[in-house]
Amino acid sequence: MKKFMAVAIAGLGLAMTATVATAQxxxxxxxxxxxxxxxCGSNTGLAGFGVPDAQGNWQGLDVDYCRAISAAIFNDPxxxxxxxxxxxxxxxxxxxxxxxxLVRNSTWTMSRDTALGLxxxxxxxxxxQGFMVRKKLGVTSALQLSGASVCTQQGTTTELNLxxxxxxxxxxxxxxxxxxxxxxxxxxxxxxxxxxxxxxxxLYAERLKLTAPDDHMVLxxxxxxxxxxxxxxxxxxxxxxxxxxxxxxxxxAEELGVTKANVDEMLKSSxxxxxxxxxxxxxxxxxxxxxxxxxxxxxxxxGNYGESFEKNVGQGSLLKIARGQNGLWTKGGLQYAPPVR
Amino acid sequence: MTTxxxxxxxxxxxxxxxxxxxxxxxxxLALLAVVGFLIYSAASNAIENLRAQKIAxxxxxxxxxxxxxxxxxxxxxxxxxSTYGQAFWVGLLNxxxxxxxxxxxxxxxxxxVGVARLSxxxxxxxxxxxxxxxxxxxxLLLQLFFxxxxxxxxxxxxxxxxxxxxxxxxxxxxLYLPDPQLEPGGSLIVLTFLLGLVGAITFRxxxxxQQEATGKQYPVxxxxxxxxxxxxxxxxxLMGRPITFIYPExxxxxxxxxxxxxxxxxxxxxxxxxxTAAFIAEVVxxxxxxxxxxxxxxxHALGLRPGATLKLVVIPQAMRVIIPPLTSxxxxxxxNSSLAVAIGYPDLVQVFTGTVLNQTGQAVxxxxxxxxxxxxxxxxxSLFMNIYNKRMALVER
Numbered sequence: 001m002k003k004f005m006a007v008a009i010a011g012l013g014l015a016m017t018a019t020v021a022t023a024q025x026x027x028x029x030x031x032x033x034x035x036x037x038x039x040c041g042s043n044t045g046l047a048g049f050g051v052p053d054a055q056g057n058w059q060g061l062d063v064d065y066c067r068a069i070s071a072a073i074f075n076d077p078x079x080x081x082x083x084x085x086x087x088x089x090x091x092x093x094x095x096x097x098x099x100x101x102l103v104r105n106s107t108w109t110m111s112r113d114t115a116l117g118l119x120x121x122x123x124x125x126x127x128x129q130g131f132m133v134r135k136k137l138g139v140t141s142a143l144q145l146s147g148a149s150v151c152t153q154q155g156t157t158t159e160l161n162l163x164x165x166x167x168x169x170x171x172x173x174x175x176x177x178x179x180x181x182x183x184x185x186x187x188x189x190x191x192x193x194x195x196x197x198x199x200x201x202x203l204y205a206e207r208l209k210l211t212a213p214d215d216h217m218v219l220x221x222x223x224x225x226x227x228x229x230x231x232x233x234x235x236x237x238x239x240x241x242x243x244x245x246x247x248x249x250x251x252x253a254e255e256l257g258v259t260k261a262n263v264d265e266m267l268k269s270s271x272x273x274x275x276x277x278x279x280x281x282x283x284x285x286x287x288x289x290x291x292x293x294x295x296x297x298x299x300x301x302x303g304n305y306g307e308s309f310e311k312n313v314g315q316g317s318l319l320k321i322a323r324g325q326n327g328l329w330t331k332g333g334l335q336y337a338p339p340v341r
Numbered sequence: 342m343t344t345x346x347x348x349x350x351x352x353x354x355x356x357x358x359x360x361x362x363x364x365x366x367x368x369x370l371a372l373l374a375v376v377g378f379l380i381y382s383a384a385s386n387a388i389e390n391l392r393a394q395k396i397a398x399x400x401x402x403x404x405x406x407x408x409x410x411x412x413x414x415x416x417x418x419x420x421x422x423s424t425y426g427q428a429f430w431v432g433l434l435n436x437x438x439x440x441x442x443x444x445x446x447x448x449x450x451x452x453x454v455g456v457a458r459l460s461x462x463x464x465x466x467x468x469x470x471x472x473x474x475x476x477x478x479x480x481l482l483l484q485l486f487f488x489x490x491x492x493x494x495x496x497x498x499x500x501x502x503x504x505x506x507x508x509x510x511x512x513x514x515x516l517y518l519p520d521p522q523l524e525p526g527g528s529l530i531v532l533t534f535l536l537g538l539v540g541a542i543t544f545r546x547x548x549x550x551q552q553e554a555t556g557k558q559y560p561v562x563x564x565x566x567x568x569x570x571x572x573x574x575x576x577x578x579l580m581g582r583p584i585t586f587i588y589p590e591x592x593x594x595x596x597x598x599x600x601x602x603x604x605x606x607x608x609x610x611x612x613x614x615x616x617t618a619a620f621i622a623e624v625v626x627x628x629x630x631x632x633x634x635x636x637x638x639x640x641h642a643l644g645l646r647p648g649a650t651l652k653l654v655v656i657p658q659a660m661r662v663i664i665p666p667l668t669s670x671x672x673x674x675x676x677n678s679s680l681a682v683a684i685g686y687p688d689l690v691q692v693f694t695g696t697v698l699n700q701t702g703q704a705v706x707x708x709x710x711x712x713x714x715x716x717x718x719x720x721x722x723s724l725f726m727n728i729y730n731k732r733m734a735l736v737e738r
Contacts, residue, residue: 088699095396095704116702117396137594147593149412149514154691155699159409163420174514174595175410176605178685179695187685190493191513192604194594234395 040066041099088155128222151193251337432692451621517589628659
């Protein structure tokens with residue numbers, strides 16, 4: 001009986017600690033600093049956005065974002081642990097604290113911004129949903145897809161837009177939803193579906209995985225707005241600001257003509273905007289828990305937004321996606337950063 | 342140890358403390374309170390944390406519009422009007438469908454393979470052995486991928502469907518069966534069939550009682566066949582063939598009309614059935630070997646043929662050994678059906694714990710509901726198998 005009492009008391013003790021554990025968790029930045037590494041929720045493998053190369057190094061636009069955060073915090077872009085997450089697991093992983101930030105081509109929507117306890121920090125890629133079909137089907141428009149089977153990844157806005165599009169146009173279709181993007185592409189490749197749908201950038205990236213990429217074409221219709229961006233938990237305003245301003249720093253650098261190559265020269269610039277950005281004037285970095293040269297580190301070690309874009313999804317990559325909506329606002333695009341001041 | 346009472350102890354305050362029964366109750370109550378408190382604190386802890394992280398909680402999402410589609414469904418479901426709650430039922434019914442058909446098929450296949458492994462036919466026994474050893478030792482998930490790709494890859498696209506007899510078409514979108522339509526008078530055939538089925542069961546029961554009482558045997562199989570198949574067929578002819586079929590036809594990208602059996606369903610069903618059957622075969626073999634050899638020797642000495650010996654003497658006695666592990670295999674099959682998520686069959690886990698969880702973000706509630714459902718299915722299965730076990734135990738000796 002003594003043994004039993006011991007067990008019971010231990011149980012009670014456990015219960016007590018469980019109730020105490022609700023106390024405020026330490027700030028994300030402090031956690032990351034003490035851990036010495038940033039846990040970044042990443043795609044399981046999407047060319048141009050987040051995919052490990054032949055040497056196992058992660059590459060992509062979203063990957064560069066995580067590296068930029070790491071550079072700003074640690075002055076070292078390699079202190080990132082990429083945690084590959086499927087579409088349906090990604091938000092739970094962020095909510096539960098498994099990752100510090102989710103940079104995984106995720107669409108910013110109202111419900112995700114509110115009910116999920118997350119905050120999207122901005123848009124690092126403006127996208128829209130499209131369809132890919134086999135050329136031999138002879139289809140030239142998504143409106144001709146009546147009666148088609150469509151493969152998609154579950155747990156995405158894609159799944160919802162698909163239903164909206166066919167309903168709005170009074171077309172019949174059959175959805176085949178898979179948990180992982182690999183399975184979705186494989187099933188489409190095997191002929192299970194007539195069409196494959198995801199964000200347009202994803203279509204170009206996934207087409208490279210097909211057995212005969214040239215037999216497939218992307219239809220012209222873009223059926224939705226897909227503003228893709230990073231998300232953080234809704235409980236840490238400082239961390240939210242840090243992640244948000246990493247993107248703005250990269251955009252401002254591009255706008256001011258500061259590049260990876262010339263950033264050291266730019267330190268001597270007399271332009272007050274560049275001085276504030278690179279930390280030679282003012283201490284803006286300290287307000288987000290960083291050093292004054294935070295943006296200098298990002299540009300020096302990762303590059304500005306334009307450089308990252310061209311390297312990963314633009315002309316320097318296999319995808320060859322035009323800047324389009326993702327160009328700077330000064331060049332007719334939508335990318336616009338508030339000033340550092 | 343100083344004094345040993347020789348008389349019964351008088352009831353009093355002191356004895357209450359040392360009464361083992363009362364003490365037992367107190368400990369039980371204490372344990373119950375601890376467990377209850379643990380559950381309560383875990384739940385309130387979770388709710389409080391969700392609130393602190395500004396994550397929506399509660400079950401209000403159940404009535405919200407779903408906004409996505411599901412291709413395989415037993416009840417009407419559409420993106421326009423259906424709710425997350427209806428998506429739950431779609432997923433649950435798909436799980437129950439594949440599990441129940443899988444259990445029936447796995448039982449037949451498993452019994453056949455188990456008996457075959459003990460067969461005196463050397464080739465049959467070895468084939469059964471190889472089947473069991475190969476299937477049992479490969480991960481089920483891998484087998485599902487194999488079946489899904491094996492089912493899907495070699496099949497042609499809908500425009501080049503393979504034409505099977507009776508208007509059945511096969512392509513990589515599935516197997517299309519003609520859809521029977523009841524014309525006026527057609528329901529009479531269904532009624533005759535159902536009556537024939539009831540009649541056959543009643544006759545079988547009666548024939549068994551007769552045999553137990555008098556030893557006289559009746560041709561149960563032939564009479565059942567007549568009642569269930571021949572009689573409804575006569576009514577079908579008499580009524581002027583009132584059942585027509587809608588045949589699947591190529592329309593646009595896919596076939597239209599007919600009943601579509603999806604490749605995901607087939608792959609999952611075949612995978613679950615063959616996998617579980619390998620385990621059931623071993624259970625059956627163990628059960629048969631548990632019946633002492635003297636039993637079958639005695640039956641042979643009485644002049645029973647090998648088939649009758651197996652059916653009347655060995656299997657009934659083996660059943661009491663077979664049923665408890667058989668129940669576990671049924672439960673495993675049901676739980677393994679959640680691997681459907683990997684090959685795109687919309688079962689409960691795929692639809693509810695996949696899409697609904699992700700669209701609502703309410704992981705705690707959705708996972709709790711799903712666990713409760715699997716627990717309920719498993720407990721109900723166990724309950725029925727235990728009842729069946731009791732009945733079989735009574736039959737024995």
